Amino acid sequence: MSKLEIQGLRKEFAGRRNHVAVNDLTFTVDEGELLVLLGSSGCGKTTTLRMVAGLEQASAGRISIGNKVVCDTTRRVDLSPNRRDVGMVFQSFALWPHMTVRRNIGYPLRARGLKQGFKEGWIDEAARMVDCTELLDRYPGQLSGGQQQRVAVARALVARPSLLLFDEPLSNLDARLRDQLRNEIHQLHQRVGFTGLYVTHDQSEALALGDRLAIMRAGQIEQLGRPREVYENPATEFVAEFIGMGNSISLYKTPSGWASKSGQLVGRVPDVSAETANLRVRQQAIRLGTIDSLAPGEMGVEGGTIADVEYGGASVDVVVKFVDGRSVSSRIPLTGEGEHRFELGSRTTVIFSARDAKLFPTSPAGSAGTGQPAHNDVAPEQKAGVS
Ligand SMILES: Nc1ncnc2c1ncn2[C@@H]1O[C@H](COP(=O)(O)OP(=O)(O)OP(=O)(O)O)[C@@H](O)[C@H]1O
Ligand SMILES: [Mg+2]
Known part of the structure; x- marks a missing residue:
């Protein structure tokens, strides 16, 4: 050979x-x-x-x-x-x-x-x-x-x-x-x-x-x-998407951190010099909960709505929609401990470990990306960052 x-x-x-x-x-x-x-x-x-x-x-x-x-x-x-x-x-x-x-x-x-x-x-x-x-x-x-x-x-x-x-x-x-x-x-x-x-x-x-x-x-x-x-x-x-990071959350910079159109991104985000970015995260890395359940090292994006729930035996696939029309798909393992209830139409926060997510700038610092909201556009409630 x-x-x-x-x-x-x-x-x-x-x-x-x-x-x-x-x-x-x-x-x-x-x-x-x-x-x-x-x-x-x-x-x-x-x-x-x-x-x-x-x-x-x-x-x-x-x-x-x-x-x-x-x-x-x-x-x-x-x-x-x-x-x-x-x-x-x-x-x-x-x-x-x-x-x-x-x-x-x-x-x-x-x-x-x-x-x-x-x-x-x-x-x-x-x-x-x-x-x-x-x-x-x-x-x-x-x-x-x-x-x-x-x-x-x-x-x-x-x-x-x-x-x-x-x-x-x-x-x-x-x-x-x-x-x-x-x-x-x-x-x-x-x-x-x-x-x-x-x-x-x-x-x-x-x-x-x-x-x-x-x-x-x-x-x-x-x-x-x-x-x-x-x-x-x-x-x-491109590589991230190809290698299983199918979820993309569109973010823009605010004076106090990053936000999506639906709400604030809570948690420590890697420092990138850009005004807008896409956050890529794997389906299996996501859990759904409330922002006060965030553990150290986790990030959460608020303001999602549960749009679909599919039973898959060992897990359920839950689709969460954001107001910008993008959706995030999560695969939640069914552990058998207690019942997992995901109600269609209910509000939820998408939570994942910072380790499982990657931020990709979509516009350089100082130039807001086209189609992205201005900083004061949505005025999401500012929350204290968790680190
Ligand atoms: N004989 C040919 N004449 C003209 N164009 C061709 C020819 N063979 C391939 N191409 C073009 O070259 C590009 C690469 O084709 P190729 O077959 O290498 O892709 P591939 O990565 O193997 O795709 P797939 O996963 O569908 O097999 C394509 O745009 C295809 O249309
Ligand atoms: Mg081929």
């Missing part, structure tokens, strides 16, 4: 002027590392993988796998897929329906003329790795989706490639199978230590599998780091 190095990689599709699908990407996947590219639809994940595999020609940039340069647009190097020593797993499994599992797995050995692989039993070994030895004589049509995807992973591994590429390999599976196969890929990576680039738009998959993850947006990397770093310290509001 080898290191993957990508420098200044760019892709513009012919006929789509000014549309840059991948824009000056530079990153490295270390030997034995699994790097996840996480991003929403259309941000350039598949295009990046296809350029690494040699299935798509780069408009600019350089790609090397181990010490082999496989693409360098300035030197007109562009190796064909077969000469890149890369295994790939696709979302659509892409197995040949008329070939047995054994022939499907052996396909890369035939395509690359690796006779040694047949002699030395590489097919059986790859099948063993993903636990599908007993499926070798069946046809893809006789397999479940999960089994088909395991065969596809065996096919990607069989030629002992320097690098494995995964393009949303789990998104065509149902939730239970997805978890199971994700776990198997994780264990396989621990065991075999392959170098891998894994594309997904599912944040839990990215957090679980990635040694590091890169959050992509519009063909560029917005943040690259270890899962925990990115989860706990999203660098931008």
